[in-house]
Amino acid sequence: MSSRLVERLQAVRRLVFYDGVLRDGGVVQALVGLLEALADAEAGPASAGPAGGRIWQAARELTARLLARCETEGRSGPSAPASPLWSDALVEAILTDANPFSQEAARCDSLDRLPAALRQAAAHDLRCLQALATLPPSEVEGALLSRGLPWPQGLWAVPSRADRGTLRPRRDLVESLHAAFARASDFAACLEDLAAYYRAVGPGVVGRYAVLRWDGTRLSGIPHPDPVRLEHLVGYEREREQVVRNTQRFVAGAPAHHLLLYGPRGTGKSATVKALAAAFADRGLRLVELRPADLDSLPHLLETLRPYRQRFVVFIDDVSFGEADAAFKELKATLEGSAQACPPNVRVYATSNRRHLVREQALQDGAARPQDEVNETLSLADRFGVTVFFPPCDQALYLRIVEGVARQAGVAVAPTDAPPTGQGPWRPIQPATLHKLALEWAMRHNDRSPRTAVQFVAELAGELGLPRPEA
Structure with a gap:
């Protein structure tokens, strides 16, 4: 040597x-x-x-x-x-x-x-x-x-x-x-x-990393997060704008709310939150994924994030509680009611299929004072400053989403009044044909929703032999 x-x-x-x-x-x-x-x-x-x-x-x-x-x-x-x-x-x-x-x-x-x-x-x-x-x-x-x-x-x-x-x-x-x-x-x-x-x-x-995960004790980076972007999302523009506007204020240092996004499954609630990472990473935002199972470590996470200059959205996906969940009271105290204030550089964005985050079993009668039990369980949702409702997807919205996602995937969709042209799998597909196939897919699979639309287009692109998009 x-x-x-x-x-x-x-x-x-x-x-x-x-x-x-x-x-x-x-x-x-x-x-x-x-x-x-x-x-x-x-x-x-x-x-x-x-x-x-x-x-x-x-x-x-x-x-x-x-x-x-x-x-x-x-x-x-x-x-x-x-x-x-x-x-x-x-x-x-x-x-x-x-x-x-x-x-x-x-x-x-x-x-x-x-x-x-x-x-x-x-x-x-x-x-x-x-x-x-x-x-x-x-x-x-x-x-x-x-x-x-x-x-x-x-x-x-x-x-x-x-x-x-x-x-x-x-x-x-x-x-x-x-x-x-x-x-x-x-x-x-x-x-x-x-x-x-x-x-x-x-x-x-x-x-x-723009996207991180908290495992209950430490932060780790997610090297290849979901590649979804705000510009990729079709439909629910008014609901999504509420989330984006709140996040813009947050990264700018202005007052901003904790958010609850709720509505039927597959309506794009989680995708909306995940897309914020790419949109705001260069402005100092980091998305921190927190599993509901690790909610008891939320105070530790908040103190870990407090010293940073960066802004953090703590993302809790698919939240629901039973009446015996200790995490219920932990999250409620964190949002409002604890002697320890939430750091100004942290906001909690949660998604749920339930408006009040609590399984119906937790609201059943049987308690000595049923209304008090109801008020207790509903008080968690009240602590989110803004609640954004993603309504069920009707047929018109579903078909609009299908068309938008299809074009993003490289499926050639003909103008409505254009005659059939071309040959082979690359010829433009007529909107009426696309709609018929999409509705049949929704009937056989998970009903109408943005998620169903994405799954249908993936199947269609595969059948047409289109190249897989780069992540």
């Missing part, structure tokens, strides 16, 4: 705040694992044996992680300029690391307001990580060759980054930071831009 490789490994062993980068579970961790294996084998035999096997396995692991990243990041092909992929993988780990510096930088209005010791330690870490980011693949390949473990030359030089795979907040800033680090002769010179990035998007998973 060359002295330069030893120096680079020693540099990353001196990290103060950014040591989490070395445990990213991906390329950086695999690269450090290979360097550690080479260092540990320095005093061993020159080729085979346990040390050689460990090095070979570490090299294979690094290659697998690199190739997986190529696929995930949507690499464009061998014609792009070659560079070691671990350089931008490491910068990506820097951007998404949650540590004392990134968390404090996210809270402060400027880098100058952070303690000097914090800034100096962060600058030190960036220089240490630069030693790893600028490691040429040829040096690693040479170290393998010196131990009799030849590796295909150029395997670790890959096309430049093209992160296109996921819903990413402020992708413009991500690209700008990657370019700044690529140009920098001193990573520490990027410290101010890095702090501004943390302020804009947040540290850790909050900065990396």
Whole structure:
């Protein structure tokens, strides 16, 4: 192992705040694992044996992680300029690391307001990580060759980054930071831009993902959330506008309500909430999925979200309670009535098939004071500032949704008065034929609703041999 490789490994062993980068579970961790294996084998035999096997396995692991990243990041092909992929993988780990510096930088209005010791330690870490980011693949390949473990030359030089795979907040800033680090002769010179990035998007998973999940104890990112967009949704425009308008006020820092969306199944309540993530991610909104089963941890979630600059919609889908559910009182107190105020950067959006969120069994007679029991169960719905009703889908609305979704899916729908033209599966389908098929589908399946319309169009597109749309 060359002295330069030893120096680079020693540099990353001196990290103060950014040591989490070395445990990213991906390329950086695999690269450090290979360097550690080479260092540990320095005093061993020159080729085979346990040390050689460990090095070979570490090299294979690094290659697998690199190739997986190529696929995930949507690499464009061998014609792009070659560079070691671990350089931008490491910068990506820097951007998404949650540590004392990134968390404090996210809270402060400027880098100058952070303690000097914090800034100096962060600058030190960036220089240490630069030693790893600028490691040429040829040096690693040479170290393998010196131990009799030849590796295909150029395997670790890959096309430049093209992160296109996921819903990413402020992708413009991500690209700008990657370019700044690529140009920098001193990573520490990027410290101010890095702090501004943390302020804009947040540290850790909050900065990396527009959609998150709370499992009762911690936040995790959802790499590939539902791709639904507001512009994809057809029908229920007036109901959807109420949700969008409330969310616009919320992200702007104006007064906004907790929302209850209720109505028959399949009317697009959940899709409306999920579509907010893409619409408002670049304005600081994060969607946090909370399962009804984890409602007892809602106070913990609120305190976790309180310190962030970003705005959070806590999304609780398909809510309903029985009279014995402890979560019933937990949610009721959170919305209004608890001594602990809901953070100003959090709003709860819930969907339900029931106006009052409570199963009919909970409203049956039998209590000593039945009306008091009814008032108790109805009081939860009252605590949502705005209730948005998605009414049942009538035939005219259903057929309008079918036509809109069909066009989005690439199904050619002829104008109403156009004569039949073309041949084969790509010829335009007449509206009357489309309507007839859609109504027959609704009769055999889940009745008329936007969900049924989407399912019908998926079946029709498959029958016509249309390509599957990209998520």
